[in-house]
Amino acid sequence: MDLTAEYPLNELLIGGTEINYLFICPTKLWYFSHGITMEQENEWVDLGRFLHERRYASEEKEVQIGGIKIDFIRKGDTIEVHEVKLGKSMERAHEMQALYYIYYLKRLGIKAKAVLHYPKLNETKEVTLDGREEEVEEAIREVQRVKSLPAPPEPVKSKKCKKCAYYELCWV
Template sequence: MSIKLREDVVVTGTLIWYLKICPREVWYMARQITPYEGHPKLEKGRAIHQIYSDRIQISLEGMKIDGFRREERTVIEIKSSSRHLESARAQTNYYLYRLKEVGLNCEGEIYVPKKGERHRVTLNEDQVRRDLEEVKSIVNSENPPPRVRIKYCKKCAYKDFCWG
């Protein structure tokens, strides 16, 4: 299945992650409408990645893996909290799918350093295909999905786009 949404848009791990939180964010990101870069949540995430990510990252078009344990063939996705585990699982699952496409069969792990939590992720190809189709549908829409107030809106870096 192609990761190209359009000639100018590739499915990224971030789009898959946002799909599970707020589809409207997927539409914004795919159009290069970026949130306020100085938002505290974004800065915190960047700081955690700078501390815990591997110095040499594995990447393919549309994805950059935070860490990799070679001896166990384990992809590691680092998150600042366990609040969005469903999103992190979908993102990690996408990475596992992409790596399998290039011949590397791996397991996945979500690491939450603040709590010392590690969550295992095993590839679910059917779920990745469904997620890719959903992202493509959102991105190819002329308008963003309707606003839906969810519990994350209050602290969202995009809240001014939706509710401002």
């Protein structure tokens, strides 16, 4: 199902971070989407930023295309969207964020693929949209549903919680 008719492009816009957070923790997504941002004080976020800046110093960073902000891009016959991540423990969230960017760009008429970078592991992973539009559209609808809730969803405790910037909001 194409969301074009249901959500015109300007209404569809959500951030890639929101897609990412949906797959990490819907509670985190709700807080973030309601302007409660804790990342600026989190050491893991700082480490990720440091790796991003140092490892890819020659790349033009934080590229804005339409309403999305991408870590960096490389141009060619197909635009390469590059996202830098600290580790692979949340690989599904990273992949869905990359798929969202490709989906969004496709809606703008731009052919793209994505590359996830894991500099600490010295690994990359290529991501293409190939037949996964419905999966992205379902994620978009779920992000919109979570954002529209009157209160944050009940958190589900997991091992990733201890490193989360929002830990104190959920568990203290």
